[in-house]
Amino acid sequence: MIANFACHSTVISQGEFSPDYCGYWEKQLQARYGQSAILVFLNGACGDINQIDFSVNSKRESGPEHAEKMAAALADAADNALAGKSFDPDPVLSWAGADVAITYRPLSSEQLAADRALVSSDAPWNAAKWQARDRLLLAEEISGRWSIPCPVDVYGIGSTAIAAAPWQPFCAFGLELKAIAPKRVMVAMLANGNIGYVPTPEAFLGGGYEPTHCRGSRHTPDTGDIISQASQQLLKIVLK
DSSP: OEEEEOSOSOSSOTTOOOOHHHHHHHHHHHHHHOTTOOOEEEEOSOTTOOSOOTTSTTOOOOSHHHHHHHHHHHHHHHHHHHTTOOOOSSOOEEEEEEEEEEEBOOOOHHHHHHHHHHHTSSOOOOHHHHHHHHHHHHHHHHTTOOEEEEEEEEEEETTEEEEEOSOEEOHHHHHHHHTTSTTSEEEEOSTTSOOBEEOOHHHHHHOOTTTSSBTTBOBOTTHHHHHHHHHHHHHHHHTO
C-alpha cells in the first residue's frame, strides 16, 4: 500500500527509538489485511504541522499511546478509502520531471562575524548559539554558489499522481497541489534529497522557527512558489 499523510513523525521522541506513527499505522494495516500489507509511507506537506495542538498549552500529544491512536484513525481512513474499490493489476505508469533553479538566501559578512564570535564564546549552547554554528556550516556548504538545481518529479500510477520534491513545504503548498485534482494527488516531501524547510512568503514575514536562516531553512522566500508551479505543470502532464 502507498499511503500519504501530512504530519511530522515526532510522536516518539527524546531517548526512544521507533518507526513513529507510520510504523504503528503499518502494524494496524497488517492486523486488518495480513502481513503482506507493506506500507510505503509518503509524508505530505507538513513543514508547519506536527501532532501537537499548540492552541492548548497543557496538551502535548506524544508517546506510544498517541502513536497507536493516530495509527488506528489512519487505518480507519484507509479502510474507507479502499471500501468498494476495484483492483487494477496493470495500471498505466507515467512520469514527468524537471530541474528548477532555487537560490540561497545571502549571508552577510556582519552576520557571519557575529556568529563566529558567539560560537567561540563561553555562552551556553542554546538555540541562538547552535543556529549561529549552523550558519557558519551553511556558508562553507554554499562556498560561493548562489543557486542550485532542484529536481521536481511527478509519478503517475493509474489515475493517481505523486508530486515529489526534496523540500519540506508548509501545508499551504500541499493544498495548492491537491487542488489540481482533488483526491488524486499525493504530495511527497523530502523526496530524493533535502533542501530544508520551505515556508510560505507570509511565514518569512511572520518569523518563527522554520524560517530561521540556517542549514534547515536556507533558500529564498520564492522557493515554494517555484517548486509548486513546476509541480503543477508536471501534474497537468501526468493527469491529462
